[in-house]
Amino acid sequence: MFEFTQEPMLLSALTDMFDRMGITWSSILLHFVALVILTVGLYLLLFKPVKKMIRERQEKVKKIEKENADLNEEVKELKASSERVLSEAKKEAAAVHESAVKAAGEQADGIVGEAKAKAKALVERTEAEMEGERKKLRSDMEKQIADVSLLVAEKVIGRSISHEDNKRLIEESLKKWSDEENG
């Protein structure tokens, strides 16, 4: 550290050194002024536009980040919405499937019931027709048996009735008719 008493010596030495290097106080001042002008010029011509450009770039980046964030949010909402829609679609599909299965079951039950009813009606009608045919056949058989029996009876009676039998038949008929009419 220099002592206060040594200052004139230092200044003298510095002046000697500047003299040996060809530097004067005026040239130093001139360079200082040039430096100030350069600094101001650089500040005005370079620093400010660069700073403005950087600020604009930063704003652009922020804007892009904000847009990106908005897009991410929108994507999230869309994803949530699509998941919600998908879930609702799944529920709706399940409900439609269940409804279709139920309707198909009911339709199948209806078809089976109708088929059973038709089969029952067919069986009943067939049984009724069979019963009718059976009765008709029985009636026809009875009639044929009666006809054959009577035919046989006619032949037998025609051959076997005697004169006395015939006389008795006639007299019994006359008596019967007389009794009926006379009370």
Place this chain on the structure above:
Amino acid sequence: MAEQRPIAKVIVSETPDAETARKIEAFVKERGCGGAEYIVDADILGGIVISVGGKVYDGSLRSRLEGIRRSF
């Protein structure tokens, strides 16, 4: 002039003897007929059928058999 009395139509399977004929005559006369016209028809098998006016007395074996047939 006496009123002409109708003749009863009598169907038999064989010609009746005199006693039966008298009973038949008496029967038809009681019902206002002047006499009986006999028709022999073996198809009635036996017995007698008498038509007096519009009334028919049917005592034939064939009608009895028909009755049995109807009852079946």
